[in-house]
Amino acid sequence: MSSTSEPRRATLYRMVMDTHVCPYGLKAKDLLRRQGYAVEDKWLTSREATDAFKAEHGVKTTPQTFIDGERIGGYDDVRRHFGKAVADPNATSYKPVIALFSMTALMALAASYAVYGTPLTLRAAEWFIAFSMVVLALLKLQNVESFATMFLNYDLLAKRWVPYSYIYPFAEGLAGVLMIAGALNWLSIPVALLIGTVGAVSVFKAVYIDKRELKCACVGGSSNVPLGFVSLTENLMMVAMAVWMAVAASGVWAGATHVM
Structure with a gap:
């Protein structure tokens, strides 16, 4: 019963x-x-x-x-x-960038598999950085005005020349697209090197020297991602990609896209 x-x-x-x-x-x-x-x-x-x-x-x-x-x-x-967590809309969080980099990594692996028959190639690593640059630029371009306002809080070049804060997301997206295609290296390499170096220096100064607590404009002007490691990593990735492509283009590293 x-x-x-x-x-x-x-x-x-x-x-x-x-x-x-x-x-x-x-x-x-x-x-x-x-x-x-x-x-x-x-x-x-x-x-x-x-x-x-x-x-x-x-x-x-x-x-x-x-x-x-x-x-x-x-x-x-x-x-x-019911004892369940309630999200604080004003709380800082790394979740947006974790999701972003996870998806761009999967995109790079998928593209590598489609082209080379295996996800584990050096080209996949290059695509991961380039895809990340494009997606990050896309997030900034959703509201350029909001991004520029947040960016002006810490970027050294933008503080001296305000139009740079509006140019930055377009430059990042252009460099990323060209790097995905492997085209016009003479343009994509210096652009990525410039914005990546200036960005890395700016973030390092604001966070680690001036000890300022700011929100990162890296994923758009409405983000709650804290300025620091993530933004520094974004910029260092661009610098590394630019240096790598410059070295590869010079012929020092032949077969850079071969299977690992």
Whole structure:
């Protein structure tokens, strides 16, 4: 003989309108169900109904969750109720760059496999840096104005010549694209060497000499990545790539793209 227990119940009030379905309401409903709750899903189908609900319960936002007649609150409050972490939008994090470099590394390995039949080539290492430069430039180009403002906090050349802060993401992207193609080395090498060297010196001075705590503009002007190791690595990678390509172009390292 099997016994079944009645599922715990929660009441969720969320906005469901013709032109808007609240994403946090959907998240709250999914979380409650995953926690084993039967959800009484109450829709607020108009702005008037939503405003009346807020006034009645003295809240400023929806969705709102009630468990056993007690108001738990919005989506973040429900997460806290179940002991789950709540992201701080203002907290610094390395997650964006970890995700970025992980994906560009996989892209480089995939490209190497497609071209050479194996992911482990020196060309894959070159592509990893070049792909990273292009993706980093793309993130900056989403909002050049925001990037330039953040960049001016620490870049030594940009402080002396403000237009450089607007040119930088275009130069980085151009150098990366040319390095992927292996074309116009006479242009890509000096560009990468210049912006990488200036960037590395600027970051080192700001972080390790002046001891300033700043956010890095490396992944765009809205990032919460702390200025330091990541930005320094980005710039040193560009310098290393430029030097490597210059040496390879001179013929000293023949067969630089051979399989490892």
